[in-house]
Amino acid sequence: xxxxxxxxxxxxxxxxxxxxxxxxxxxxxxxxxxxxxxxxxxxxxxxxxxxxxxxxxxxxxxxxxxxxxxxxxxxxxxxxxxxxxxxxxxxxxxxxxxxxxxxxxxxxxxxxxxxxxxxxxxxxxxxxxxxxxxxxxxxxxxxxxxxxxxxxxxxxxxxxxxxxxxxxxxxxxxxxxxxxxxxxxxxxxxxxxxxxxxxxxxxxxxxxxxxxxxxxxxxxxxxxxxxxxxxxxxxxxxxxxxxxxxxxxxxxxxxxxxxxxxxxxxxxxxxxxxxxxxxxxxxxxxxxxxxxxxxxxxxxxxxxxxxxxxxxxxxxxxxxxxxxxxxxxxxxxxxxxxxxxxxxxxxxxxxxxxxxxxxxxxxxxxxxxxxxxxxxxxxxxxxxxxxx
Numbered sequence: 001x002x003x004x005x006x007x008x009x010x011x012x013x014x015x016x017x018x019x020x021x022x023x024x025x026x027x028x029x030x031x032x033x034x035x036x037x038x039x040x041x042x043x044x045x046x047x048x049x050x051x052x053x054x055x056x057x058x059x060x061x062x063x064x065x066x067x068x069x070x071x072x073x074x075x076x077x078x079x080x081x082x083x084x085x086x087x088x089x090x091x092x093x094x095x096x097x098x099x100x101x102x103x104x105x106x107x108x109x110x111x112x113x114x115x116x117x118x119x120x121x122x123x124x125x126x127x128x129x130x131x132x133x134x135x136x137x138x139x140x141x142x143x144x145x146x147x148x149x150x151x152x153x154x155x156x157x158x159x160x161x162x163x164x165x166x167x168x169x170x171x172x173x174x175x176x177x178x179x180x181x182x183x184x185x186x187x188x189x190x191x192x193x194x195x196x197x198x199x200x201x202x203x204x205x206x207x208x209x210x211x212x213x214x215x216x217x218x219x220x221x222x223x224x225x226x227x228x229x230x231x232x233x234x235x236x237x238x239x240x241x242x243x244x245x246x247x248x249x250x251x252x253x254x255x256x257x258x259x260x261x262x263x264x265x266x267x268x269x270x271x272x273x274x275x276x277x278x279x280x281x282x283x284x285x286x287x288x289x290x291x292x293x294x295x296x297x298x299x300x301x302x303x304x305x306x307x308x309x310x311x312x313x314x315x316x317x318x319x320x321x322x323x324x325x326x327x328x329x330x331x332x333x334x335x336x337x338x339x340x341x342x343x344x345x346x347x348x349x350x351x352x353x354x355x356x357x358x359x360x361x362x363x364x365x366x367x368x369x370x371x372x373x374x375x376x377x378x379x380x381x382x383x384x385x386x387x388x
Contacts, residue, residue: 018040067358078105097128114192119192241295362388
């Protein structure tokens with residue numbers, strides 16, 4: 001494993017792990033952020049003049065990383081990346097299949113310098129298959145896995161779940177999982193390997209329970225008709241009198257009984273059967289809808305707070321950090337006045353930390369020096385490396 005700079009001791013369970021991240025968009029930088037949060041030393045290799053849609057000072061996914069700007073079109077650029085990879089435990093990249101090979105920084109070239117390197121590859125379609133060279137985004141990846149088809153109201157079109165499901169659920173999380181597993185194996189074998197993290201594969205994996213229900217005849221391959229997709233009155237959202245919403249997830253009978261009792265002032269499931277069918281189910285749903293619409297969200301939140309009714313207010317992105325439960329746990333933090341998610345998961349003995357958000361190229365010289373890359377002054381003078 002790489003050695004952490006003594007002047008900047010890392011904390012977290014991944015302290016001592018060195019990662020090179022070839023700058024990209026979407027799921028790749030989030031994966032790097034998660035690893036940095038847990039103590040890994042992540043150096044992001046940026047390209048000259050490349051800026052994303054998010055201003056660097058606001059890009060939370062760059063937190064805890066150091067950045068070096070490398071001109072990969074310079075004849076010495078790829079060699080520098082190989083120098084960094086030779087001193088790292090992991091390299092992360094999210095380019096189209098074959099691009100790093102054409103640049104001369106593919107797995108074979110890296111392993112020639114560092115046989116134990118874990119080479120994490122993040123793509124939408126995967127490293128092979130008919131679509132592997134096609135452009136794409138989250139919505140297309142989840143479309144072909146069946147996941148997008150399953151989200152929405154009965155009789156309506158599929159609903160887009162932002163890009164949480166594909167990019168970050170099926171992408172970032174599975175890249176992190178694969179990298180950590182490969183790191184564990186490399187410790188024993190001394191050999192790295194490619195981690196092919198494809199969003200289509202990860203999204204498919206997230207549907208294991210849904211396919212279990214489908215195979216058992218407990219799920220219909222339609223939107224809005226199943227017990228977890230708004231097809232059941234006890235698992236849905238309802239509008240309140242002030243135009244806000246309450247989320248209801250009272251699946252288990254005992255929780256449903258608590259929900260009905262609190263919502264209707266002492267009523268029981270006998271009055272509003274949980275698994276009613278046909279017209280009776282619509283009567284139950286209509287009664288719940290009408291009841292929620294009679295009072296504002298804040299009042300309903302007080303009614304259900306701390307109970308086993310499995311009901312919660314639907315809050316906005318701006319409101320979430322101030323929710324009493326999340327505030328008590330510091331689920332969101334605001335270093336430097338920039339509100340952002342805190343570190344997850346949490347560790348009792350080796351806690352991670354949310355590092356500062358740094359601009360591209362802010363550590364070019366220090367990375368070269370601290371990682372022991374030969375002739376850093378020449379690299380800076382010749383324009384191979386930019387920044388300070």
